[in-house]
Amino acid sequence: MNKILTLSTTALFTLLLTACASSPTSSxxxxxxxxxFEVTGLGKTSIISKNNAVEAANKxxxxxxxxxxxxxxxxxxxxKGVVDAKTGEMIQSAADVIGSIAGTNTSIAKDTDYQTVVTFYCKS
Incomplete structure (x- = not known):
């Protein structure tokens, strides 16, 4: 029970700290x-960060x-440093469910949560 309370408190605190987060506009x-070449893609999820890096490589x-x-x-x-990525994703999912029930945006995800660094070369 104490562990759940600690995770809930951490999630709420994180939510309050990330409410004003801004999103990156370019790579x-x-x-x-x-x-x-080396490019860094950022995103709320690992898939989004990878897609952003690939998009920059294609450009x-x-x-x-x-x-x-x-x-x-x-x-x-x-x-990061408090919980691992999987636990962070579970906390985000729980915040999304709570937000859906309450009718509010309780997302703790930021556009910079995941970072993908890709080194590549262009082939004709």
Missing amino acids: TVIQKENNQ TCKSSTPIVVTEKTEYNGAL
């Missing part, structure tokens, strides 16, 4: 040696194909 592409390569050399996704959400 920076860094050119590296050997005609490689960089224009009419050629981006070939991924490395890809790394990390959880950087408000609960």
Whole structure:
């Protein structure tokens, strides 16, 4: 019971701290040696962050194909260090359910919760 109370308190505190979070509008592409590029995609979920990184890679390569050399996704959400990514996702799901029942937006997710760094090169 004490653990549930602690998680609930943590979720509520996080909700209050993230209410004014802003969302990133662009990705920076860094050119590296050997005609490689590095881009960072951000998102509320790991899938969104990966899609944002791939979109930036596609824009960089224009009419050629981006070939991924490395890809790394990390959880950087408000609960990082307090709980692992899976627990953070469960807390977010619980907040979404509570918000649906109460008719309010109780989301603790931010557009920067996940970060995907992709190193790639363009192939014609």
